[in-house]
Structures are given as structure tokens and as C-alpha cells.
Amino acid sequence: MSDPGELEPVTRESTAAIIANQLRSAIMYGSLAPGDQLTETGLAAQLGVSRGPLREAMQRLVQEGLLRSETHRGLFVIDLDAADVRDIYHARLAVERSACLLIMQGNRGEALVALTAALDRLVQAAESRDRVAMSDADQAFHQTLVQLSGNTRLQRMAETLLVETRMCLTVMQESYPEPAELVEEHRVLVDAIADGDEQRLLRLIEEHMLSTVDQITDSGPAARAG
Amino acid sequence: MSDPGELEPVTRESTAAIIANQLRSAIMYGSLAPGDQLTETGLAAQLGVSRGPLREAMQRLVQEGLLRSETHRGLFVIDLDAADVRDIYHARLAVERSACLLIMQGNRGEALVALTAALDRLVQAAESRDRVAMSDADQAFHQTLVQLSGNTRLQRMAETLLVETRMCLTVMQESYPEPAELVEEHRVLVDAIADGDEQRLLRLIEEHMLSTVDQITDSGPAARAG
DNA sequence: GGCCCGTCGATTGTCGACAATCTATCGTCC
DNA sequence: GGACGATAGATTGTCGACAATCGACGGGCC
Structure with a gap:
């Protein structure tokens, strides 16, 4: 794949992608449990970013189906039946x-x-x-x-x-x-x-x-x- | 499924979801052609929303794989080989x-x-x-x-x-x-x-x-x- | 002439602030 | 006592402004 010393184009991930990975991992290992609400201000502070990029990341997980969105109420980890x-x-x-x-x-x-x-x-x-x-x-x-x-x-x-x-x-x-x-x-x-x-x-x-x-x-x- | 007169919980879609649907449709029918860049200011004006919700919607399509993101450069419709x-x-x-x-x-x-x-x-x-x-x-x-x-x-x-x-x-x-x-x-x-x-x-x-x-x-x- | 460097316009990335909405609590009326 | 209505706090939705970065153009140097 990548020989040492080989020059490859740098591929920086967008902030939203990084945050999305973190959230996905947190959901996977259960530190964000099913049904939990993801409060924007809290998570943003915890991750050291503003609400903007965080919201973008959360929309990714909504599209994936790992989060469910309730308007004017918040985003929640899906719970599985x-x-x-x-x-x-x-x-x-x-x-x-x-x-x-x-x-x-x-x-x-x-x-x-x-x-x-x-x-x-x-x-x-x-x-x-x-x-x-x-x-x-x-x-x-x-x-x-x-x-x-x-x-x-x-x-x-x-x-x-x-x-x-x-x-x-x-x-x-x-x-x-x-x-x-x-x-x-x-x-x-x-x-x-x-x-x-x-x-x-x-x-x-x-x-x-x-x-x-x-x-x-x-x-x-x-x-x-x- | 839904009988007429049946009372169902109202399900309002989030703005990001609506915008995402519009973009998906535009990509599907080719008005956003493969390789095209989605400039944020232009699209935001065209859709009558701010850049914030638009960016959230675009992140959804990135997750879907319909858009590809290049950092500090922009979002592009994928082209298929x-x-x-x-x-x-x-x-x-x-x-x-x-x-x-x-x-x-x-x-x-x-x-x-x-x-x-x-x-x-x-x-x-x-x-x-x-x-x-x-x-x-x-x-x-x-x-x-x-x-x-x-x-x-x-x-x-x-x-x-x-x-x-x-x-x-x-x-x-x-x-x-x-x-x-x-x-x-x-x-x-x-x-x-x-x-x-x-x-x-x-x-x-x-x-x-x-x-x-x-x-x-x-x-x-x-x-x-x- | 060709290459390098600095500047400029444009676009993206990020942030803080304001408006809208929801939940919960408390007070009031029947 | 129970139900309805108003208020307060918190959270989400949206927006405009600022900073960072990129691509292109033009001037200068070898």
C-alpha cells in the first residue's frame, strides 16, 4: 500500500468527519447509551469545538441512522428493539x-x-x-x-x-x-x-x-x- | 397504514433534512452534475437559507457518499467511473x-x-x-x-x-x-x-x-x- | 524566456449572539 | 382536588461576521 518514504497526497479529514468518528465510537462502546440526548452545548464544550461543526457531525450520524432527530427537542441515540x-x-x-x-x-x-x-x-x-x-x-x-x-x-x-x-x-x-x-x-x-x-x-x-x-x-x- | 381521521404524532422534518432531499433530487435529475462544486453562498441564496443549515444538509450527503469533501476547497458531486x-x-x-x-x-x-x-x-x-x-x-x-x-x-x-x-x-x-x-x-x-x-x-x-x-x-x- | 514569490479575490471553516420553541413549575379558577 | 393557563429556564434553530486557507494573477529575478 504505502511504502515508507513514499510521497502521498495529504488527506486531512474535515472537522465534522473527526467529530463524527468520535461520536460513532462513543455510541459503539456505550458511553453514549441508547436513548441518551446529545445536548449541543455540553458536547461542544467536551469536544472543544463550537456548536457549528458539532451539528454538522451529528447530521452525519442522523443520516447513518445512529441518531434520531426530534425538532426543537434534540438529538437522541437510537434505541434498538x-x-x-x-x-x-x-x-x-x-x-x-x-x-x-x-x-x-x-x-x-x-x-x-x-x-x-x-x-x-x-x-x-x-x-x-x-x-x-x-x-x-x-x-x-x-x-x-x-x-x-x-x-x-x-x-x-x-x-x-x-x-x-x-x-x-x-x-x-x-x-x-x-x-x-x-x-x-x-x-x-x-x-x-x-x-x-x-x-x-x-x-x-x-x-x-x-x-x-x-x-x-x-x-x-x-x-x-x- | 394511516387511516383517514386517525390521529398520528406530527412529524416535522428538520430543515437539514428538507435541504438534503432537495439536493439529492437535484443530483438525481442531473441539475447538479457529477464533478460540480456546491458553492455554499450561491446555494444558500438559491434555497433561501443561511449557510449553517445548508452545510448540515451537505454533510448528510457526504455521509451518503453522494458528495465528496476537499478541505478548504469545497464540496463536489461525485463522478462515477x-x-x-x-x-x-x-x-x-x-x-x-x-x-x-x-x-x-x-x-x-x-x-x-x-x-x-x-x-x-x-x-x-x-x-x-x-x-x-x-x-x-x-x-x-x-x-x-x-x-x-x-x-x-x-x-x-x-x-x-x-x-x-x-x-x-x-x-x-x-x-x-x-x-x-x-x-x-x-x-x-x-x-x-x-x-x-x-x-x-x-x-x-x-x-x-x-x-x-x-x-x-x-x-x-x-x-x-x- | 522561465521560474519564483508576493498579493488579491474568493471560498471555506469557525465562532458568538439572537430568535423560536419546548418542558417544567407554579399559581389560579372552577 | 383537578384542570387550565402563565411564567421561567433551558435547548435548539438560524444568522451574520471574522479568521484561515486556497487558486490565480502579476511583478521581479536569474
Whole structure:
């Protein structure tokens, strides 16, 4: 990608983009919890910027669907019910299934290298038994998967969906899989890619997503989200 | 949905949302062409608002990916190359395929009614041989399809993707199908839903998207986009 | 003639202030 | 006692002005 000493055009992010990333991260890790109001003056002071750029950043998240806007009342972090969780995983399936197809038809070798590395980090996180680290590695794996498709639209969609997935997890930690199970679910995906078995890969990714949906809709723990 | 006389909570859209819709529409119909700069003072005067709300609206479109931001230089409408067109149709396939699955597993009857109506409007547009009307009806059909899935995330994705699709079409009108062909491609989709033939529906939607990709990548007319 | 540098106009980025609206509390009337 | 109406505080929505940066033009130097 970028050799050391190589001269690349400097790409400065706009302030709104930086703030949006911070907010997204805060929502993802739960420091901005579902239902919370984002008071402009408070956040602006906290971030050391004026209300202008902050409002621009918040509009980005509204467009993403992470915030909901009520006129003359304020902006709130969305709260997820069972229907949202189901929608999120169905949408993730759509995106990641498509990414899998593109990977199998594209540079499978490169994908295998990157995903094997991502799997290794997931294994390390599982050994540490740190839930946050596991979640981070889990998310990174899927983000890598979609990145490898080379489709920027799918990547943009996945970014938002993975944040929302993370929001689900903070609410219902009990249903997050055991470390060994988590690693295994991802290992079989990498194996299928290694074997070049497209049918198996698609079946596995569908199971990977839909099993979570079934788990949720059966026990229905997301109702506690509100 | 909303019975007449039914009391619903009033939902006023924020100014940023209204402006964003206007801009999206302008981009869709080509009055803001790919590569064009959106000068803030000019647009603000044209829309009768201050620069503040306008900037908020533009940040929404940046997040959507319809505008690209260059720091201290301005915001520009994205221009699409052949790779973009391919990405857009692959992403649309992911979204609409998923929508098809959800429709088949959900309320197929309601879907059949709505899509038959959408098909009728497409037929009418085809008879008028008005390209813009045909495009409108085409877009409305696919938007309805995704709406019927009931998945708001898929709907949000589809909205942006359909605008981008429209941007492609204004660039390469020659490859837009003939009226009869356009109607037929959509009629077979409705028929498959009517017959409850999921496999056929999925095969048809895949063909519907991928045939366009092949058409583009062969002739490569999108290169003229820049 | 070609290159470099400084200046100018224009546009974006940021900020503080004012107006409009909402929620909550308190007082009043029936 | 309960409901209605007014007031106060806080928050959002909007705007105009100032600072920072960029691209283009023109003058000067080698």
C-alpha cells in the first residue's frame, strides 16, 4: 500500500468527519447509551469545538441512522428493539454475503492472508477472555471481510451496521458466544475460503447471521434495550 | 397504514433534512452534475437559507457518499467511473436480493398488490415513451420492492443506491433498455412472486442486476462520466 | 524566456449572539 | 382536588461576521 518514504497526497479529514468518528465510537462502546440526548452545548464544550461543526457531525450520524432527530427537542441515540436487531442482522447478511461472493470471484489469495491474520487476532483476544477485545477482533474480522470485497458502498454500509451490532451486544451480553465457539465460527469461514468452496462459504455466513437472529427472537432479550 | 381521521404524532422534518432531499433530487435529475462544486453562498441564496443549515444538509450527503469533501476547497458531486457503476449494481443486488427473500418469507400478498400497481405505472410510462417517466417508474418499482421488505436499513441503503443508479443513467442513456424490454424484465419479477417461486425470483433479480454490469463493463461508456 | 514569490479575490471553516420553541413549575379558577 | 393557563429556564434553530486557507494573477529575478 504505502511504502515508507513514499510521497502521498495529504488527506486531512474535515472537522465534522473527526467529530463524527468520535461520536460513532462513543455510541459503539456505550458511553453514549441508547436513548441518551446529545445536548449541543455540553458536547461542544467536551469536544472543544463550537456548536457549528458539532451539528454538522451529528447530521452525519442522523443520516447513518445512529441518531434520531426530534425538532426543537434534540438529538437522541437510537434505541434498538427486537425488530431492529433482526433488521440489522438481515442487512449484515445481505452485505457480507455479497462481499463473500466478490472475494471468491476476486483476489482470493490476498483475502486468505488478511482474514487469517484477523482470525489470529481473534484467537489471541479469545485467549485473553476479554469481552471487549473479543468484540473488537470480531468486528475487525467482518470489517476486513467487507473491505476485501473492494466495494466501497458495501464498506460504508458495513461500517454503520457493525456499530449497530456492537450496540446490540452491550445490551445483551449474555447471548454473546463463548470464546471457543466464537473462534470456531470464524475459522470455518476462513477454511471455506481457503478451500475455494463458495457454496459452503455462503451457507456458513448465512448460518453465522441467522443463528444470531433466532437466538434473539427466541429469548427476546433486546426488549430490555429501551 | 394511516387511516383517514386517525390521529398520528406530527412529524416535522428538520430543515437539514428538507435541504438534503432537495439536493439529492437535484443530483438525481442531473441539475447538479457529477464533478460540480456546491458553492455554499450561491446555494444558500438559491434555497433561501443561511449557510449553517445548508452545510448540515451537505454533510448528510457526504455521509451518503453522494458528495465528496476537499478541505478548504469545497464540496463536489461525485463522478462515477466504470468501477463505481459495477459497485453500485453489486450493492443493489445485495440489497434487493435480500428484500426479495424477506418478501417471500413475509407478507407476499401485500407485496404482490403493491408491485403489480408499480408495474402498471411502469407500463403507462413505457407507453408514453418518456425516458424520465420510465426512469421514475423504474426507480419507484425498486424502491417499493425494498420498502416491502420492512427492513429500514435496507431501505436507507436502497435510497442512496437508486440515486446513484439514476446518475449512471443520465450519463449513459444509450444503454437504457427499450420500453418493452424494461417492462418485461419487471413483469417476470412480479410473476415469480405471484407464483411463490423463490428460486426463480432470486435468479431473475440477479440477472436483472448483473446483466447491466456486463453491459457497462463491455462497452465501458461510463468512462465518459468524468 | 522561465521560474519564483508576493498579493488579491474568493471560498471555506469557525465562532458568538439572537430568535423560536419546548418542558417544567407554579399559581389560579372552577 | 383537578384542570387550565402563565411564567421561567433551558435547548435548539438560524444568522451574520471574522479568521484561515486556497487558486490565480502579476511583478521581479536569474
